[in-house]
Amino acid sequence: MADPEIQRQVKFILSELRDISKDKRRTAVMKLGMIGGDEAVRALIRTVENNQEDLIVRGRAALMLGKLKDNRAVPTLIRALDAPGFQTPMNAAEALGRIGDTRAIDALVDFADASRDKTRVVALEALKQLGHEFSDEENAEPEPELECPKLP
Secondary structure, X not given: OOOHHHHHHHHHHHHHXXXXXXXHHHHHHHXXXXXXXXXXXXXXXXXXHOOOOOHHHHHHHHHHHHHHOOHHHHHHHHXXXXXXXXXXXXXXXXXXXXXXXXXXXXXXXXXXXXOOHHXXXXXXXXXXXXXXXXXXXXXXXXXXXXXXXXXX
């Protein structure tokens, strides 16, 4: 049976996750990721899936799921690759690499192909962590950024 003090803390953090203040919710997902456990994983998955949630809260929840390395999060994180914004998809890609479940390979290849810059680098790194073998057609290195000439 879980420690009653930890259960009390998780219950309090879950109430913060429902707070009207997005700052409290942003902090709550980080706390849940630090405490871990079944209830925390389920709450973080629900947070990533919540399309009405603040994008930073969702992104941090994805990041914490990667820290916890729970395979139950893989389908949610794959769907999160298509989330709006920058942080949630990037953190979802990183989390999928950390979790190490090969079910994510096809989605990460598609995500890398459709991404640029930092999100592409994160997706390619996640694929390497999953042991993905890059074909000749797949570019395992991000495209170099073109430098714009400086105007006088």
